[in-house]
Amino acid sequence: MLLLRITKRRRIYPVNSTRFLALIFFLTFSFTAASKAAVELVNGSAGGHGDEVTPFSEGFFELPAGPPGSFELLVCATSSTGSNTFLDPVPDSLATISIASCQPSPQGTCVAGIWGQNTSSPDYREGLCSWTDPTTVYVAGVFRWTGVDPNEPVTGIDCNTGIGQIATAPSINVEEGSGVVRVYTFGVSFTDQFITANEVLQGSISALALSENRDSFQGVFLREFASVAEESGPTGPFAVNLAEEIGEPEAEAPWRACTIGLSARSIARPIPTMSEWGMGVFVILTAAASIWAIRRRTRTA
Helix, strand or coil, X not given: CCCCCCCCCCCCCCCCHHHHHHHHHHHHHCCCCCEECCCEEEEEEEEEEECCCCCEEEEEEEECCCCCCEEEEEEEEEEECCCCCECCCECCCCEEEEXXXXXXXXXXXXXXXXXXXXXXXXXXXXXXXXXXXXXCEEEEEEEEEECEXXXXXXXXXXXXXXXXXXXXXXXXXXXXCCEEEEEEEEEXXXXXXXXXXXXXXXXXXXXXXXXXXXXXXXXXXXXXXXXXXXXXXXCCCEEEEHHHHHCCCCCCEEEEEEEEEECECEECCCCCCCCHHHHHHHHHHHHHHHHHHHHHHHHHC
């Protein structure tokens, strides 16, 4: 009997090497993480008003000019007997970040509000802060930033209160390239004269308003510092000496000090850079491609 042996041959399907390499490239660089640009302080403004005759319950502030797509951080402050608080400012696009009083004191205290907004306007504008109890002093300051994340501009805020000459803003955790703003508000007990003084420097705001009449003395002092975090981690505490700031050796007052973190906007890198995950995937796929090539040559030999 004649036996026939039939061998079934495998078909080898050609693989398009160009498509395979394209797949490797796509999977490799798809793991590249988005980077963040550093925020930048571009402008600022400060203002204040004192009236020793007529109490008032609203005050203007300036929104400074700057590039479209900026973020504006507003602080308004006035005196208080403990019950005063701020209402929503104008424009109403300003979102509340914090409103709170300084440390209570028998001589009076202060109250401060902090708000923020994204803006597409490149122009100078005016706004209005208002509060519930009429006072005779008021101060305000605005920082304008670029590169801030429009969806989550504020990453954190923490505040301390106390009474005395030294006010210390607490430490918060921020990422490298984030904006850091420290806000100090002092109320009453500075001196016995009527004065208003405002100053804006690069990364610094100072606004002072004092008022005295036969019935009462009121005073409020606002100090702000802006910087960009050079590395990720805690900012560290930062102290301000009221006596040195206003040139009054005996000055002390109730205060509130806050540290605010501003998140940098995420951006796409112009040139893809392989991340650690991407490098790992690249090595695995390259090894797999080499094994496949060796097996193919063996089968066709």
